[in-house]
Amino acid sequence: MLEPLFIKKRNNFYRKLIGSGLEIGAFEHPAKLPENCSVKYCDVITREEAKLLFPEVNHEDLVNIDYIIDLDCGGLERFKDNSQDFIIINHVIEHIFDPVHALVECFRVLKPNGLLVMSVPDKRFTFDIHRPLTSIEKIFTRIKRVPKVVRNDDYLDILDYIAIKDVPIELRSKFTDKSEKVRNELLNLFMSRKEHLNVWIDETFQEFVEEVLSKKKIRADLVYKIDSQENEFEFFGVWKKLYSS
Numbered sequence: 001m002l003e004p005l006f007i008k009k010r011n012n013f014y015r016k017l018i019g020s021g022l023e024i025g026a027f028e029h030p031a032k033l034p035e036n037c038s039v040k041y042c043d044v045i046t047r048e049e050a051k052l053l054f055p056e057v058n059h060e061d062l063v064n065i066d067y068i069i070d071l072d073c074g075g076l077e078r079f080k081d082n083s084q085d086f087i088i089i090n091h092v093i094e095h096i097f098d099p100v101h102a103l104v105e106c107f108r109v110l111k112p113n114g115l116l117v118m119s120v121p122d123k124r125f126t127f128d129i130h131r132p133l134t135s136i137e138k139i140f141t142r143i144k145r146v147p148k149v150v151r152n153d154d155y156l157d158i159l160d161y162i163a164i165k166d167v168p169i170e171l172r173s174k175f176t177d178k179s180e181k182v183r184n185e186l187l188n189l190f191m192s193r194k195e196h197l198n199v200w201i202d203e204t205f206q207e208f209v210e211e212v213l214s215k216k217k218i219r220a221d222l223v224y225k226i227d228s229q230e231n232e233f234e235f236f237g238v239w240k241k242l243y244s245s
Contacts, residue, residue, distance in 0.1 A: 006231040010090070010119070013224060013238065017115070019085025024071070025092035028061035031117075039088075040066040042076075044194070053193055056168070072097045072148065075105040082111045090119040091234070095194045097150045098143045103212045107220060110241045116220070118209075119236040122201045122228035127166035131157050134198045136211050152187035154197060159183060202227050202235040209239070219243050 003011075007029060014031045020038040023031055027050065033039055041063045043050075051059045069076060071092070087106050093099045106116050123129055142154075159175070167175050174182050200208065206222070213220055219242035226236040 004233070006119075006233040006236070009226050009231045010236060013117070013226075013236070017086050017117075021084045021086035021088065021114075022076075022079070022109075023063075023088040024069070025089060026063045027091075028057050028063075029090065030063045031088050031090075037086075042067045042069045044068065044070045071102040071105065072150075075101060076109050077105075079109040081108055082114075084109050084114055085111060086115045086117060088117040090117075090236075091121060093118065094120050094196045094198045094200065097197060098148060099139060099198060099208070100143055100212050100216075103209065104216050104218070107218045107241050112241060112243055114241045115223075116239045116241065117237075118239070119234045120198075120200055120205050121196075121234050123199050124201060125228060125233045126196075127162055128196055128199050130161040130163065131196075131199045132161070133204050134200065136204075136208050139198065139208065150191055150194075150197060152184065152191045155187050155190040155195060158190060158195065159186060200235075202229075205235055206237070209237075 011032050014033055017031075017033055017037050019036075021040075022042055023039050024042045026041050026043070030041070031039070043065045045053070046065055046068065047062050050057070050062055067078065069078070087110060089102075089106065093102055096102050103116075110116060121128070123131060123133070162175070164172055164175055171186070174186055177183075209222075212218070220239045221242065222237055223240045224238035228235050
């Protein structure tokens, strides 16, 4: 099977990585790293749980998980400060209730000059195309909630803006059913699968990261990027940690 264009573009950068690091949420697309790299895989669920929740993915390609972590609960607390040469986190942060804390944790465990490799889908190339963008203000308001957990009503805009043609065939009848019972069933399904909670395009995601770096006084530079227009799917960026204060 031919590799998608966005995977080929990622691989061009992965060849530059050295040392040891973490990949969070690799799922069925782990980074192809050089032989001089070692990596530990982290995820919020086990491989077996992923098979049950996501029947549509190729189960043979799912990675074996070294550490179960939840970036919304505890995060990377098992890892020491300044301990990793790189962290790879592709198509994860858009699912997270508190992406601010997730970024802070990633930069905490990176060594000085360590690299945070992140990609997020640009909504213009996904089923999110008609959903409203998630503003920085909305994220910073949401993360003040107590308890800090996702609610099924956080996904209401999926029901209102996703086109039927983009809905899996087995769910289409439910999407056309406007009864409260069925809508709640769908919302609970979205919550269990941790569907996209944050919706970005290239520019708004970069603005969000820069806002977090500024507010949390984290020194890091964007040293490499591939825009979604180039790979027809995602924003791919690499931030180098300088120092924190």
